[in-house]
Amino acid sequence: MAACEFESLEKSLESHLPEAELAEVKRVLYGKETEKLDLPVCAVEAASERDFELKGYRFEAAPEQLRPPRRIRVGLIQHRIVLPTDAPILDQVTAMHSRLGEVVEVAAMCGVNMVCFQETWTMPFAFCTREKEPWTEFAESVEEGSTTRFCQELAKKYNMVVVSPILEREGLHSTLWNTAVVISNSGHVLGKSRKNHIPRVGDFNESTYYMEGDTGHTVFQTQFGKIAVNICYGRHHPLNWFMYSMNGAEIIFNPSATVGALSEPMWPIEARNAAIANHCFTCAINRVGTVGPHQHASHHDFGHFYGSSYVAAPDGSRTPGLSRTRDGLLVVEMDLNLNRQISDKWSFKMTGRYAEYAEELTKAVRHDFKPMIVKE
Ligand SMILES: NC(=O)NCCC(=O)O
Known part of the structure; x- marks a missing residue:
C-alpha cells in the first residue's frame, strides 16, 4: 500500500484488532481514553457536505472545591491547497480563505472558542524549493494584510480567538518572517509570534526565505486562557516549548508542515512529550496533500x-x-484545571532545579567552556 493511501494509525488498529485488545493497545498508546464529543447534527452534516473530516473529543479534569471548571473548546484545522500552484496568487489566497471560512463556520457550530490553522496556511509549502518567485508574493503584513482582515472578521463573527500562521512581510525593511498572528475574539490583533527555529535538514531547508524569530516566547492572555505558538520545527527543541510554558502558556499550538519520510515517527511523541513535561495542553497541526x-x-x-x-x-x-490524507477539523474540549492538577501530582516545575541548569548552561554556551568529564 502506498504511504499516501494509508489513512490513519487508528483506522488500521480498529480494523485489525479484536475489541478487548484494541482497548488495551489504545490505553498504552494514547493514555487515559478521551471521551468522544457529541457534535451537533448540523455540524456533522455540513462537514460531510463540504468534504472534510470532523472529530470531537473531551479531556476532563477532577472537580475541585475552590475553583470552577475552566472548560473551553479548541479547533485544529488541517487542509490541502485548493487551487493549483500555478494559478494567480490572489486566486489561490482567496480560494484558501473561502475554504477555511467554511471550516471555521462548522467550528463555530461546535462551540469552538479558539481555532488554529496550519503553518503558512494561505500558500503552498514552497520553502524547500528555494525559488523566490512567485512564493515570496504570498507574504503579507501582520497588521494590514488581507488574511489578517479575513481572520478578524471570523473572530468577531464567531466570538473566537483565531491563530493565523502566515508568511509575514514586515513593511519597513521588507523582512520576511514565518509568523503566527493571534487575533482576539474581539477582532483585535493581540500580537504575533515568529518562528524561532528554521529547518536545515538536507533539502528540507527553509533558511532562504525568512529569518529566525525575534519575538521570544510570548504568551497571549485571551478570554479563554493563556496561549502560545511554537511553529513547526520548534517542536524538536524542548527548551522552546519550555520557555513558552515558563511564561505561563496553558495551551501551546504547534502549526506545522512536515512530510512522512522526514518526521512521521517523531510526530506523535514530541508535542505529547511537551504537554507532559510542561504541565500544559499542546495542539499539533500538520497540513495534508x-x-x-x-x-x-x-x-x-x-x-x-x-x-x-x-x-x-x-x-x-x-x-x-x-x-493522514483528508482536510479536517478536530474539536477538543479541555478543562484547563487539569494543568495545575497534574502539576500538583508530578511537580516537574517545582522539582526542576532551573537555577542550577541556568548556571551550568551559562557556562556551557561560552567558547571557553570545559565539559565536566571525569577521566581515569
Ligand atoms: N515547516 C517546518 O519547519 N518543517 C520542518 C520539518 C519538521 O520539523 O518536521
Whole structure:
C-alpha cells in the first residue's frame, strides 16, 4: 500500500484488532481514553457536505472545591491547497480563505472558542524549493494584510480567538518572517509570534526565505486562557516549548508542515512529550496533500504532508489523530484545571532545579567552556 493511501494509525488498529485488545493497545498508546464529543447534527452534516473530516473529543479534569471548571473548546484545522500552484496568487489566497471560512463556520457550530490553522496556511509549502518567485508574493503584513482582515472578521463573527500562521512581510525593511498572528475574539490583533527555529535538514531547508524569530516566547492572555505558538520545527527543541510554558502558556499550538519520510515517527511523541513535561495542553497541526507542480526539478519529491493533527494533555493522554490524507477539523474540549492538577501530582516545575541548569548552561554556551568529564 502506498504511504499516501494509508489513512490513519487508528483506522488500521480498529480494523485489525479484536475489541478487548484494541482497548488495551489504545490505553498504552494514547493514555487515559478521551471521551468522544457529541457534535451537533448540523455540524456533522455540513462537514460531510463540504468534504472534510470532523472529530470531537473531551479531556476532563477532577472537580475541585475552590475553583470552577475552566472548560473551553479548541479547533485544529488541517487542509490541502485548493487551487493549483500555478494559478494567480490572489486566486489561490482567496480560494484558501473561502475554504477555511467554511471550516471555521462548522467550528463555530461546535462551540469552538479558539481555532488554529496550519503553518503558512494561505500558500503552498514552497520553502524547500528555494525559488523566490512567485512564493515570496504570498507574504503579507501582520497588521494590514488581507488574511489578517479575513481572520478578524471570523473572530468577531464567531466570538473566537483565531491563530493565523502566515508568511509575514514586515513593511519597513521588507523582512520576511514565518509568523503566527493571534487575533482576539474581539477582532483585535493581540500580537504575533515568529518562528524561532528554521529547518536545515538536507533539502528540507527553509533558511532562504525568512529569518529566525525575534519575538521570544510570548504568551497571549485571551478570554479563554493563556496561549502560545511554537511553529513547526520548534517542536524538536524542548527548551522552546519550555520557555513558552515558563511564561505561563496553558495551551501551546504547534502549526506545522512536515512530510512522512522526514518526521512521521517523531510526530506523535514530541508535542505529547511537551504537554507532559510542561504541565500544559499542546495542539499539533500538520497540513495534508503534496507540495505541488512548482517543485523545482533539482529537488527531491518530498511526498505527502501527513496531517494527523492531534491534541495532547498534561496527564500524557492524547486524542486520536485526524486523517493522514483528508482536510479536517478536530474539536477538543479541555478543562484547563487539569494543568495545575497534574502539576500538583508530578511537580516537574517545582522539582526542576532551573537555577542550577541556568548556571551550568551559562557556562556551557561560552567558547571557553570545559565539559565536566571525569577521566581515569
Ligand atoms: N515547516 C517546518 O519547519 N518543517 C520542518 C520539518 C519538521 O520539523 O518536521
